[in-house]
Amino acid sequence: MNDNTTQTGPETKSSGRLAGRIAVITGASRGIGAAVAKRFGAEGAHLILVAKTVGGLEEIDDEIRAAGGAPSTLVPLDLRNFDAIDHMGASLYERFGRLDILVGNAGLLGTLSPVGHIDPKVWSETLDINLTANYRLLRSFDPLLKLSDAGRAIFVTSGAATKASAYWAIYSASKAALDVLVKTYAAENQKTNICANLLSPGPIRTTMRAKAFPGEDPNTLRAPEEITDLFVELASADCQRNGEIVRVPQ
Template sequence: MDRPLEGRLALITGASRGLGWAAAKAYAKAGADLILLARTVGALEELDDAIVAEGGKSSTLVPLDLKDGDGIDRLGGAIAERWGRLDILVSNAGVLGTLSPVGHIKPKSWDELMAVNVTANFRLIRSMDALLRVSSAGRAIFVTSGAAAKGEAFWGGYASSKAALEALVRAYAAEVGDITRMRVNLLSPGPVDTGMRAKAFPGEDRSTLPRPADLAPLFVELARAEETRNGQVIRFTRD
């Protein structure tokens, strides 16, 4: 069996469903040791049980709300103390917010969008950067959206948060790409059958969409030590 991530330590946020769940199961099959993060411990335990039932190793489960920046810092410290490094960061967690005219977005919704989709990623970078640099081949993968560049009506809040994420990650990639062994990229899934997609397009025929598991090989590819791309938005395309 091909296990390209054998012995590599991966932290996956938003692991309890959708793309995070699919990435976690794929990484387990590829041999990675997993730190799985989501808000609810029950959903994380269900994922861990599924991984173990398929012959994988039990994961380290971290119930944490990513709006808790101090909690992210504590997690970085715990990883440093236990493992001394982090090989792979998959920053997948995100929120859709309210789809509405820009002038009608409530400040609370805007603040949550920025807190989860932007600030939490800054805090993850801040806390995990030193650990990724210690790795022999640190890889960081941030999930973005095509909405960042489209400028579509009613998507101003979500699109703004993803555009800010892309600017943040591209700058980070430029800072580390030439002086470290790290590679930092953005993955743009496109339309995928997830809960967030269903919320945004409630009348859509979901049977026509790719499943989260269809993207799992791309998540593995970007986490491999052999990956050379850096600072790119890599878009999933159906074969």
């Protein structure tokens, strides 16, 4: 892990609600993950940013520091390397002794295709990132979240999880399974200091959205920075919501 820490939009006011909190964010180099990283940095959190590309992480870290945030810990990692997730948990324990916030944001669209035409390799890769990697994160970080005075886990889901739309089998199935996984984890932790929730952002101006809806005008969609308030709420130590799918108001 490399020590290197995002600026909020002009409409966002920092409250310092996450001051001193230690937060892991996956898929942090762009889109929703980058926006959450910037906002959490502005709120005073120490960030462990995870993504595949070093350059993308460094750009976000530069923005965070330019806005007055502390340097982040950067973790270039393909989340399909499950053993590395275990090693990250051990490293975080040695360095910080706890984890306060986990944001499982990284995700893949897969391919929009009839079920019978889905490439098994694409199926496996999408499930690995959208579901199995999040299970491995919970498995690795559960002891660290329990060492926090208020462990908070937030996973990004989708309205596609509740639909059976033609050609969306991989993405919808992976998000539906993620919903069940996180709700189960939340139920298991009802009597602990951990709260786990899912956040469904709705239509947001991201690269994945553009891939799924190539004819859509991105200027009609909200920017990722516009939905970070809910992430701060769910990450805060005083938030008591648990086992919910929190939907961004449209």
